[in-house]
Amino acid sequence: MATTYTIAELAREFDITARAIRFYEDQGLLSPTREGVGGRSRVYTPRDRTRLKLTLRGKRLGLTLSEIKSIVDMYESPKDTVAQINRFLGVLAHQRETLEQQRADIEMALEEISAHEEECRRLLAENGSPDAAPGATKAA
Numbered sequence: 001m002a003t004t005y006t007i008a009e010l011a012r013e014f015d016i017t018a019r020a021i022r023f024y025e026d027q028g029l030l031s032p033t034r035e036g037v038g039g040r041s042r043v044y045t046p047r048d049r050t051r052l053k054l055t056l057r058g059k060r061l062g063l064t065l066s067e068i069k070s071i072v073d074m075y076e077s078p079k080d081t082v083a084q085i086n087r088f089l090g091v092l093a094h095q096r097e098t099l100e101q102q103r104a105d106i107e108m109a110l111e112e113i114s115a116h117e118e119e120c121r122r123l124l125a126e127n128g129s130p131d132a133a134p135g136a137t138k139a140a
Contacts, residue, residue, distance in 0.1 A: 004045060007042050014053070016056070024065075029051055029072065030048045033045075055068050070087075
Protein backbone atom coordinates (compact mmCIF):
# COMPACT_ATOMS: atom_id res chain seq x y z
CA MET A 1 0.00 0.00 0.00
CA ALA A 2 1.31 3.45 -0.94
CA THR A 3 2.17 5.96 1.74
CA THR A 4 -0.55 8.52 2.41
CA TYR A 5 -0.92 11.45 4.78
CA THR A 6 -3.75 13.08 6.66
CA ILE A 7 -4.21 16.83 6.75
CA ALA A 8 -3.16 16.80 10.42
CA GLU A 9 0.07 14.95 9.63
CA LEU A 10 1.04 17.40 6.88
CA ALA A 11 0.10 20.39 9.03
CA ARG A 12 2.29 19.07 11.84
CA GLU A 13 5.19 18.18 9.54
CA PHE A 14 5.30 21.57 7.83
CA ASP A 15 4.22 23.60 10.89
CA ILE A 16 1.24 25.18 9.16
CA THR A 17 -2.48 25.07 9.83
CA ALA A 18 -4.95 22.65 8.29
CA ARG A 19 -6.77 25.75 7.10
CA ALA A 20 -3.69 26.79 5.07
CA ILE A 21 -3.57 23.33 3.49
CA ARG A 22 -7.27 23.56 2.58
CA PHE A 23 -6.58 27.01 1.08
CA TYR A 24 -3.81 25.59 -1.11
CA GLU A 25 -6.25 22.86 -2.15
CA ASP A 26 -8.83 25.54 -3.09
CA GLN A 27 -6.13 27.23 -5.20
CA GLY A 28 -5.52 24.01 -7.13
CA LEU A 29 -2.07 23.36 -5.67
CA LEU A 30 -3.12 20.14 -3.91
CA SER A 31 -5.68 17.54 -4.92
CA PRO A 32 -6.22 14.96 -2.18
CA THR A 33 -8.61 12.08 -2.62
CA ARG A 34 -11.65 11.90 -0.38
CA GLU A 35 -12.56 8.95 1.80
CA GLY A 36 -14.92 8.14 4.63
CA VAL A 37 -18.55 9.05 5.14
CA GLY A 38 -19.52 11.66 2.57
CA GLY A 39 -15.90 11.99 1.47
CA ARG A 40 -15.09 14.16 4.48
CA SER A 41 -11.57 12.80 5.07
CA ARG A 42 -8.79 14.10 2.84
CA VAL A 43 -6.05 11.65 1.89
CA TYR A 44 -2.81 13.16 0.61
CA THR A 45 -0.28 11.29 -1.53
CA PRO A 46 3.49 11.74 -1.67
CA ARG A 47 2.81 13.88 -4.78
CA ASP A 48 0.61 16.22 -2.67
CA ARG A 49 3.29 16.32 0.02
CA THR A 50 5.92 17.32 -2.55
CA ARG A 51 3.62 19.97 -4.04
CA LEU A 52 3.00 21.37 -0.55
CA LYS A 53 6.73 21.46 0.16
CA LEU A 54 7.38 23.29 -3.15
CA THR A 55 4.49 25.68 -2.44
CA LEU A 56 5.91 26.62 0.95
CA ARG A 57 9.37 27.05 -0.56
CA GLY A 58 7.90 29.37 -3.20
CA LYS A 59 6.11 31.37 -0.49
CA ARG A 60 9.42 31.80 1.38
CA LEU A 61 10.92 33.16 -1.86
CA GLY A 62 8.05 35.65 -2.03
CA LEU A 63 6.41 34.21 -5.14
CA THR A 64 2.68 34.61 -5.78
CA LEU A 65 0.45 31.56 -5.61
CA SER A 66 -0.12 31.73 -9.37
CA GLU A 67 3.65 31.77 -9.97
CA ILE A 68 4.06 28.86 -7.57
CA LYS A 69 1.26 26.91 -9.25
CA SER A 70 2.70 27.37 -12.73
CA ILE A 71 6.15 26.27 -11.55
CA VAL A 72 4.84 23.27 -9.61
CA ASP A 73 2.60 22.24 -12.52
CA MET A 74 5.51 22.69 -14.92
CA TYR A 75 7.65 20.19 -13.01
CA GLU A 76 4.97 17.54 -13.29
CA SER A 77 4.87 17.78 -17.05
CA PRO A 78 7.50 15.74 -18.92
CA LYS A 79 7.86 18.43 -21.60
CA ASP A 80 11.00 20.36 -22.49
CA THR A 81 12.92 20.69 -19.23
CA VAL A 82 15.27 23.33 -20.67
CA ALA A 83 12.29 25.61 -21.33
CA GLN A 84 10.95 24.85 -17.83
CA ILE A 85 14.24 25.69 -16.16
CA ASN A 86 14.57 28.89 -18.18
CA ARG A 87 11.05 29.91 -17.14
CA PHE A 88 11.91 29.25 -13.50
CA LEU A 89 15.10 31.31 -13.88
CA GLY A 90 12.98 34.14 -15.28
CA VAL A 91 10.60 34.00 -12.30
CA LEU A 92 13.56 33.96 -9.88
CA ALA A 93 15.24 36.90 -11.66
CA HIS A 94 12.03 38.92 -11.45
CA GLN A 95 11.64 38.11 -7.75
CA ARG A 96 15.28 39.04 -7.08
CA GLU A 97 14.72 42.39 -8.80
CA THR A 98 11.59 43.02 -6.72
CA LEU A 99 13.35 42.15 -3.45
CA GLU A 100 16.40 44.28 -4.30
CA GLN A 101 14.11 47.25 -5.00
CA GLN A 102 12.35 46.66 -1.69
CA ARG A 103 15.74 46.57 0.06
CA ALA A 104 16.74 49.87 -1.59
CA ASP A 105 13.41 51.41 -0.53
CA ILE A 106 13.93 50.20 3.06
CA GLU A 107 17.48 51.60 3.14
CA MET A 108 16.20 54.96 1.92
CA ALA A 109 13.44 54.99 4.55
CA LEU A 110 15.97 54.12 7.29
CA GLU A 111 18.22 56.97 6.15
CA GLU A 112 15.27 59.37 6.31
CA ILE A 113 14.41 58.15 9.81
CA SER A 114 18.03 58.67 10.91
CA ALA A 115 18.02 62.21 9.50
CA HIS A 116 14.77 63.04 11.32
CA GLU A 117 16.10 61.56 14.57
CA GLU A 118 19.27 63.65 14.30
CA GLU A 119 17.24 66.79 13.64
CA CYS A 120 14.97 66.10 16.62
CA ARG A 121 17.95 65.51 18.91
CA ARG A 122 19.61 68.71 17.65
CA LEU A 123 16.43 70.67 18.37
CA LEU A 124 16.17 69.14 21.84
CA ALA A 125 19.82 69.95 22.56
CA GLU A 126 19.35 73.57 21.44
CA ASN A 127 16.47 73.90 23.88
CA GLY A 128 18.47 72.35 26.72
CA SER A 129 16.11 69.44 27.12
CA PRO A 130 17.31 66.60 29.38
CA ASP A 131 15.89 64.15 26.81
CA ALA A 132 18.50 65.17 24.25
CA ALA A 133 20.72 62.16 25.00
CA PRO A 134 21.37 59.89 22.01
CA GLY A 135 18.85 57.10 21.79
CA ALA A 136 16.54 58.71 24.36
CA THR A 137 12.92 57.99 23.73
CA LYS A 138 9.97 59.39 25.52
CA ALA A 139 6.39 58.23 25.20
CA ALA A 140 4.22 60.80 23.51
